[in-house]
Amino acid sequence: MSDAALNYYELLSVSMTATTEEIKAAYRAILLKHHPDRHLAQRTLDFDLLKTACTVLTSPTQRATYNASIIQSAHKTTPSPHRPAESVSLNMFSPQEDFFVYPCRCGNAFLLDFSDIDAGNHLLACPGCSETIRVDYEVVDE
Numbered sequence: 001m002s003d004a005a006l007n008y009y010e011l012l013s014v015s016m017t018a019t020t021e022e023i024k025a026a027y028r029a030i031l032l033k034h035h036p037d038r039h040l041a042q043r044t045l046d047f048d049l050l051k052t053a054c055t056v057l058t059s060p061t062q063r064a065t066y067n068a069s070i071i072q073s074a075h076k077t078t079p080s081p082h083r084p085a086e087s088v089s090l091n092m093f094s095p096q097e098d099f100f101v102y103p104c105r106c107g108n109a110f111l112l113d114f115s116d117i118d119a120g121n122h123l124l125a126c127p128g129c130s131e132t133i134r135v136d137y138e139v140v141d142e
């Protein structure tokens with residue numbers, strides 16, 4: 001377990017590209033599975049946090065703000081110089097409204113936003129496992 005807290009997507013076991021319906025379904029499934037009446041001895045789940053995660057991720061505005069904060073914290077992760085970075089073409093990324101997403105093998109995702117492209121930043125660190133990749137794209141002058 002790293003020192004980083006589980007993010008809301010990990011908490012709900014959904015991907016960053018999950019739809020609102022998928023997020024709601026994941027939330028209900030976790031509640032059902034961990035219902036206190038059914039599993040009295042089960043370790044306590046932080047239902048408040050879970051509810052917050054569901055609320056934030058199913059609100060388009062709150063989700064956008066939250067995604068931005070994940071991207072911020074991802075940028076604070078310094079890419080490890082000891083590991084060779086795997087090269088990934090930008091074509092492999094899924095375009096979102098404000099950024100591009102590429103799944104990491106740990107279940108988290110690499111995020112590239114437009115400011116990275118503007119800044120010519122090619123190195124990305126996964127916020128989940130600090131795996132580093134190099135994104136290949138052409139910087140086009142307008």
Ligand SMILES: [Zn+2]
Binds near residue numbers: 109130
């Ligand atoms: Zn990872």
